[in-house]
Amino acid sequence: xxxxxxxxxxxxxxxxxxxxxxxxxxxxxxxxxxxxxxxxxxxxxxxxxxxxxxxxxxxxxxxxxxxxxxxxxxxxxxxxxxxxxxxxxxxxxxxxxxxxxxxxxxxxxxxxxxxxxxxxxxxxxxxxxxxxxxxxxxxxxxxxxxxxxxxxxxxxxxxxxxxxxxxxxxxxxxxxxxxxxxxxxxxxxxxxxxxxxxxxxxxxxxxxxxxxxxxxxxxxx
Numbered sequence: 001x002x003x004x005x006x007x008x009x010x011x012x013x014x015x016x017x018x019x020x021x022x023x024x025x026x027x028x029x030x031x032x033x034x035x036x037x038x039x040x041x042x043x044x045x046x047x048x049x050x051x052x053x054x055x056x057x058x059x060x061x062x063x064x065x066x067x068x069x070x071x072x073x074x075x076x077x078x079x080x081x082x083x084x085x086x087x088x089x090x091x092x093x094x095x096x097x098x099x100x101x102x103x104x105x106x107x108x109x110x111x112x113x114x115x116x117x118x119x120x121x122x123x124x125x126x127x128x129x130x131x132x133x134x135x136x137x138x139x140x141x142x143x144x145x146x147x148x149x150x151x152x153x154x155x156x157x158x159x160x161x162x163x164x165x166x167x168x169x170x171x172x173x174x175x176x177x178x179x180x181x182x183x184x185x186x187x188x189x190x191x192x193x194x195x196x197x198x199x200x201x202x203x204x205x206x207x208x209x210x211x212x213x214x215x216x217x218x219x220x221x
Contacts, residue, residue: 072097081107128152 064070072095073079082090082100084107093099115123135148164170164182174182196204201215213220 068095071095072100076101076104078104078107081109084109 061071064074072093075097081104085103089103090100093103131152132149135145138145138148140148164174171182194200194203202210205213
C-alpha cells in the first residue's frame with residue numbers, strides 16, 4: 001500500500017555514512033552467531049527505527065494529490081464498501097487514505113437474506129424510494145439531481161457479470177434475443193444507442209401509458 005505513495009526523507013542529516021552502513025551490513029549477513037547482548041541491541045535498534053518512521057518520512061502531495069477529495073478517495077480499492085462504514089469512522093481518519101483503505105479491507109459486509117422474486121423486487125423498490133428521498137434532501141442543481149437519480153440504473157447496467165464465450169448457451173441466447181453477437185460492439189468508441197430523457201420520452205413510453213401519467217409533475221421529471 002505504501003508503495004502507491006511517494007516517500008521523501010525529511011531529515012537530510014539522518015543518512016548514515018558509508019562506514020556505518022558497512023558495519024550494519026556485516027552485522028546482518030555475518031556467518032558468525034550473534035551473542036545475546038548483540039541480538040537484544042539489534043532488536044532495540046530496529047524498534048527505535050520503526051517508531052521514528054513517521055517522523056523521518058512524509059508523503060509529498062503533488063498534482064492531483066493536492067486535491068483533498070482525490071487524495072482521500074482516489075487511490076483506495078473497494079471504495080463501494082464505504083457504505084458499510086459509519087460517519088464517526090470516516091471522520092476519525094482525518095483525510096488519511098491509508099487508514100481508509102485498512103477500514104475498507106476490514107469492513108464487515110452483511111450477508112443477504114434469501115428472498116423470493118417478489119420479495120426482492122419489493123425490497124429493491126423500497127431501496128430506490130429511500131435513495132430518492134435522500135437525493136431530494138440534498139442541495140443539487142436540477143441536472144445534477146437527474147444524474148444522481150439515474151446513477152443506480154447506470155451502475156446496474158455496468159455491473160461485472162461473467163462474459164459468455166462462443167459455444168456457450170448464454171452466447172447464443174444473447175444473439176437470439178438482440179440480433180447481434182455479444183462482442184460485436186467490443187471496439188465501439190461512442191455508444192450510438194439513444195437514451196431516454198425528458199425530451200424524447202414519447203419515443204420510449206407507449207401513448208396509452210402516457211395518458212395515465214402527469215408528465216408535468218416533479219416526480220416524472
